[in-house]
Amino acid sequence: MTTAIREQTVGEVLSANGVSRRTFIKFCVSTASFLALAPGMGQVIAKQLLKTKRPSVIYLSFQECTGCLESLTRSYTPSVENMIFNMISLDYDDTLMAAAGKQSEEARDAAIKENYGKYLVVVDGAVPLGNGGVYNTQGGKSAVQILRDTAKGAAAIVCVGTCSSYGGLPYANPNPTGAVPVSDIITDKPLINVPGCPPIPAVITSTLVQYVTLGVPALDAHHRPLAFYGNTIHDRCYRRPYFDVGKFAKTFDDEGARNGWCLYELGCKGPTTYNACATVKWNEGTSFPIESGHPCLGCSEPSFWDRNGSFYAPLAAGLIGSLAPAGEAAGVGAAVGIGAAALSRLRSRARTQSRAAEKTASKED
Amino acid sequence: MELLEFARGPALKVALVVFCFGVLWRLVGTVLLRYHRHLSEPRDGYFKAFMLGLLVGGSRSWPHKQYIKRTGYGEALGYAYHIGLFIVILFFAPHVLFIKSLFGVSWPTLPSGIVTIIAVLTFTLLLAVLFRRLAHRVLRRLSNFDDYFSWFVTTLVIVTGLMATAHFGARYETLLAWHILSFDLLLIWYPFGKLMHAFYIFPSRIINGYFLARKGAPS
Structure with missing residues (x-):
């Protein structure tokens, strides 16, 4: 039965689930828009999706907080959330699936066997290597072993969140578990990083849709889709004009902060952070951290947590500690x-x- | 460690250490040098000689009217780009934040757009200064590696700063790292080249003025 559904095209599954053509086209056009593709590409995505067989997706969770999966499953438009799960065949996700233990491991092994060379592996969380990888085991296997076994037959790897992309919190100094990003372990497969703590839901879904319809997207040096990570937060920030005229909030929630002045002096990492927060935003496009009055922490950058000194030290500040030397x-x-x-x-x-x-x-x- | 962190951290630390060491070494070493002993009494007393020395520190900073036609252009260039540098260094918000992070003091800043325009003008003036040095026969003969390298490190900081502001040529964090690294280079070169004139210029004028005033020379 599962195999039969997997053999269906995305179009067949969508119509079986009662998704209207209007909703589907709306989704495709907004995805094309998110991806900064030409307006006509919405239709190309729609046509491609309708005839594409749903790819098998194996979602692996390692050292993570489940925030990324929460982000994905709480995409602001319910139809989008449904649709992404209709467009892919999510064959393994130990957080979402009803099965547990041996049954879930069997589901993963079956998906690997049936779709060898064609399935997509989505990884959420860093991989601990310390002490033989004992800090994260599932079914008696270490995370690194599971990742290696699963990635062997994968068509591509998508790292969702900063932990799997760059190590994130587990990788932060002193990194007691020896955590590493997926890219340190898997080097022979196409790798797409969708970093963020968590990533924006629409960025996750749009990246998956682009992969399903148009293949691996254009990536930057850190393997991030350029469509979402091509500009800094600072470049697209609505507070940027205040940076240009030199108006800065001095403390949290002071008059300047409330008037929308730049948060650079409060440690905003927007100038060195590449993400789509300032344009796509969160919660149905309601706002993003800077709009809520907090400086950007730079969560989608490598070495997040350790880089650039304190979260609240301005980027221009020296990182020399003391002047004593x-x-x-x-x-x-x-x-x-x-x-x-x-x-x-x-x-x-x-x-x-x-x-x-x-x-x-x-x-x- | 990323390049930007390296520039803001270890490289800046080493540069500050070299700068402080070098400046104090040269300043103290020069101040304590053995001076020629003056056996005569000052013409109008020590205090007046000292006050006249102070006056010379200011009066010799302005072109002499007898030579203004010959030296005016060079001095105007010099003044203009120094003023530009001062404004860019002291009134650009990120620079003030940098100073605040080191010394804990800050002051109001100018709009970034205005500082950028001044930086572009300063860069143009620095090019004019170099051109004048190359075009002027006497000046060219008097110039050595120190002159050109001091010009280079100063201009490099301005150029990388402008590139970072305009996001031109590379990603912002790389440009910012280059800018800070070029400043680190300037700090390291500072005590050992002609940039040290910033510390020497006024004390040397005042001391010379004092010695001349002792002999009764007019200020």
Whole structure:
């Protein structure tokens, strides 16, 4: 039965589920819009989706908080949420599936066997390597073993969230579990990173739709889809004009902050963070952290948590900790200066004395 | 460690250490040098000689009317780009935040657009300064590596700063890292090249003025 449904095209599954053509086209057009594709590409996506067989997706959860999956399943438009699950055949997700234990492991193994070379692996969470990977095991297997076994026959890997993309919180100093991102383990498969803590739901779904319809999207150096991670938050921020005129909020919720002034001085990492928060936004396009008065933390960047010093230190601030070494260097410099001057004086005096001696000697001669 | 973190962290730390060491070494070493002993009494007393010395510190900072036709252009260029540098360094908001992060003091800033325009003008003036140095026969003969390298590190900071502001040529974090690294380079070169004139210029004028005033020379 499961196999029969999987063999159906996306169009067949959608119509069986009562999704209207209007809703479907709306979804395709908005996805094309999110992906910054030409307006006509909405129809291309629609046509492609209708005839595409639903790809098998295996969703692996490792060192994570389930926030990314929460984000995906709480996409703001219910039809979108339904649709993404109608467009893919989610054959394994130990958080969402009813089966547990041996049955769920069997479902994963069956999906791998039936779709070898064609299925998509979505990974959520970092992979611990410390002490043989004992910090995350499922069914007696370590996370790294499960990832290697599952990725072997995958067509591509999609890392959802910063933890699987770059290590995220588990990777943060001192990284007691030896957590690493998926890219450190799987190096021979197409890899798409959809970082964020969590990523924007529409970004996750649109990336999956693009993969299903048009293949691997254009990626940046960190394997992020350029359509969503091509610009900095700062470039698209509605507070940017205040940065340009030099109006900055000095404290949280001060008059400037409430008037929409730039949060740069409060540590905003928008200028070095690539994501679509400022344009796509969250909760049905309601707002994003900066709009709610909090600076961007840079959650979609590699080494999130450890990079750029404190969350609340401005990007322009030095990361030198204390000025004491510079003060000590100044002291040493002054001492060397005193020594050099003393040496110079001694030489000068010696020269004067020798000249005087020469004069006396020449007079005596 | 990313390039930006390296620039803001270890590289900046090393640059500040070298800068502080070098500046104090050269300043203290120079101040404590053995001066020629003046055996005569000052013409109008020590205090007046000192006050006249202070006056010379200011009066010699302005072109002499006898030579203004010959030196006016060079001095105007010099003044203009120095003023530009001061405004860009001291009144651009991220720079003030940088200073605040190191010393805990801050002051009002200018709009970024205005600072950017001033930075572009300053860069243009720095190009004019270089052109003048190359075109002027005497100046060219007097110039050495120190002159050109000091010009280079100063201009590099301005260029990378403008590139970072305009997001031109690379990603913002890379450009910002280049900008901070170029500033780190400037700090390291500062005490050992002619950039050190910032510390020497007024004390040396005042001391020279004092010595001349002792002899009764007019300020």
